Amino acid sequence: xxxxxxxxxxxxxxxxxxxxxxxxxxxxxxxxxxxxxxxxxxxxxxxxxxxxxxxxxxxxxxxxxxxxxxxxxxxxxxxxxxxxxxxxxxxxxxxxxxxxx
Numbered sequence: 001x002x003x004x005x006x007x008x009x010x011x012x013x014x015x016x017x018x019x020x021x022x023x024x025x026x027x028x029x030x031x032x033x034x035x036x037x038x039x040x041x042x043x044x045x046x047x048x049x050x051x052x053x054x055x056x057x058x059x060x061x062x063x064x065x066x067x068x069x070x071x072x073x074x075x076x077x078x079x080x081x082x083x084x085x086x087x088x089x090x091x092x093x094x095x096x097x098x099x100x101x
Contacts, residue, residue, distance in 0.1 A: 040064040
């Protein structure tokens with residue numbers, strides 16, 4: 001197999017798509033109500049487990065990127081339909097983020 005300049009095989013590169021997903025980022029609390037990091041999830045993929053957390057907002061978003069990539073890869077592998085547009089979410093939406101997988 002030929003290798004693309006970025007080190008990815010040409011077949012793997014052909015299967016890459018970019019998805020624009022809404023992302024929810026919200027402060028998290030421990031059981032006593034004390035601040036305990038950040039919770040991040042993609043509503044369009046939350047039923048597939050695309051939810052995570054981090055000690056900081058940036059860490060939670062970086063973790064979410066990894067989770068979304070793994071979730072979409074699993075959906076492809078199992079022949080499940082991929083998200084074609086974000087699910088509407090009221091409140092707490094911080095941005096739409098592009099994921100290329």
